[in-house]
Amino acid sequence: MDFIRYAESAASLLNADIADVDDLIDFLSRREWLHSQTTEKDVAHLRRFADDLRPVFVASGDDDVKTVVAGLNDLLDRHPVTPMISDHDLGNLHLHVANRAASVSELLVSEALLGLATLVCDLGPTRLGVCAASPCTNVYVDTSPNQSRRYCSDRCSSRANVAAYRARKKVASVPLADELPESKAL
Numbered sequence: 001m002d003f004i005r006y007a008e009s010a011a012s013l014l015n016a017d018i019a020d021v022d023d024l025i026d027f028l029s030r031r032e033w034l035h036s037q038t039t040e041k042d043v044a045h046l047r048r049f050a051d052d053l054r055p056v057f058v059a060s061g062d063d064d065v066k067t068v069v070a071g072l073n074d075l076l077d078r079h080p081v082t083p084m085i086s087d088h089d090l091g092n093l094h095l096h097v098a099n100r101a102a103s104v105s106e107l108l109v110s111e112a113l114l115g116l117a118t119l120v121c122d123l124g125p126t127r128l129g130v131c132a133a134s135p136c137t138n139v140y141v142d143t144s145p146n147q148s149r150r151y152c153s154d155r156c157s158s159r160a161n162v163a164a165y166r167a168r169k170k171v172a173s174v175p176l177a178d179e180l181p182e183s184k185a186l
């Protein structure tokens, strides 16, 4: 797994809003080997972690670099990550998380932090954000070349575009005071 995928799964973890073991198993649908190890404790741990991590996405969206760096460093301090160089693809050596013996939640937390820390160092500290299509509060990782992402999904993006179009139309249909006499004259 490369660091962008780790960072993106950190965003998915926040957006999944995991409430019980079934939700966690759904979240891990492509990692069946972890299913039998998931417990209520993992759920509680991940919920706490999501609450702690959300401010980092908010700060990054606000271009508050200091808070992003301090927030991630604080989380790395509380959840030590053990990286290892993975050689499952010899042509593409990359870092994995080695916290295998730890719990499922500790593994997911470590992957999230390794991904986000690497992303911030490699792509920049303002690549995270919260969806701009309120009331959606989903978070996202912006890997676009010109760093232009503002929405969590295509669905939210088109919903926001429709709302903006309607708002423009509404403004356009209200005549400005000094336009009135002219349009009457016509």
Ligand SMILES: [Zn+2]
Pocket (backbone or CB within 6 Å): 001, 002, 086, 088, 094, 096
């Ligand atoms: Zn890999």
Ligand SMILES: [Zn+2]
Pocket (backbone or CB within 6 Å): 131, 132, 133, 136, 137, 138, 151, 152, 153, 156
């Ligand atoms: Zn959204």
